[in-house]
Amino acid sequence: MLVEEVMTREVVTLPPTATIENALKLLSKHRIRHIPIVDDNHHVIGIVSDRDVRDASPSIFENDPDPEEFKKEIQNIMSTPVITVHPLDFIEEVAAIFYENEIACVPVTKENKLVGIVTEKDVLYTLIQLTGVHVQSSQIEIKVKNKVGVLPAVTNIIAKHKINICSVLVYPDPEDDDYKILVFRIQTMNPLPVIQELKDEGYEVLWPNMPGITK
Numbered sequence: 001m002l003v004e005e006v007m008t009r010e011v012v013t014l015p016p017t018a019t020i021e022n023a024l025k026l027l028s029k030h031r032i033r034h035i036p037i038v039d040d041n042h043h044v045i046g047i048v049s050d051r052d053v054r055d056a057s058p059s060i061f062e063n064d065p066d067p068e069e070f071k072k073e074i075q076n077i078m079s080t081p082v083i084t085v086h087p088l089d090f091i092e093e094v095a096a097i098f099y100e101n102e103i104a105c106v107p108v109t110k111e112n113k114l115v116g117i118v119t120e121k122d123v124l125y126t127l128i129q130l131t132g133v134h135v136q137s138s139q140i141e142i143k144v145k146n147k148v149g150v151l152p153a154v155t156n157i158i159a160k161h162k163i164n165i166c167s168v169l170v171y172p173d174p175e176d177d178d179y180k181i182l183v184f185r186i187q188t189m190n191p192l193p194v195i196q197e198l199k200d201e202g203y204e205v206l207w208p209n210m211p212g213i214t215k
Helices: 020-030 050-056 067-071 091-101 120-131 150-160 192-200
Strands: 034-038 044-049 105-110 113-119 138-145 165-172 179-186 204-207
Touching: 020 034, 020 050, 020 067, 034 113, 044 050, 044 105, 091 105, 091 120, 113 120, 120 165, 138 150, 138 192, 150 165, 150 179, 150 192, 192 204
Parallel strands: none
Antiparallel strands: 034 044, 105 113, 138 179, 138 204, 165 179
């Protein structure tokens, strides 16, 4: 899935000369956590988070807070340089950027101009869609040899039972490089006939594999 399919296109922004007070009002009004800072050409020159703004604001425990603190320009607290992504990047790459850089938001730019924004919430929602969790279904995990032709062989078994596949994930077996784990979400609430045939064909079903439910 591409970034342009997930990103928010109507982005709330501020110029670098905006004040902390301006940022507080926008964060509250739009119920957002990040505001890109842009110049007159809509180039991203910084970004501020709700935490940045809170840390720069007078404490609520102060007896006599200085109102001038709210008048400070946002460019004094914004983070820069800013990590950005392109609309045609893959959303999985954005997830890696979030993890590696410990951030929760990236502006999306095209020809150096802001065209959207992606947050960690967008990435999590995309994960839900890609895995099919939002569809009523059953999950089956199978350990298979890491060789050509295994995936279609398994899907053919599922197809024989006339059951639709909602999603498929493939990842390496963490304990053996010669094997992979296939994770299927199939559109049935009774996966037992499929599981039994998979086992009859010699496949190792990791889940479900509960005593009294599957043999």
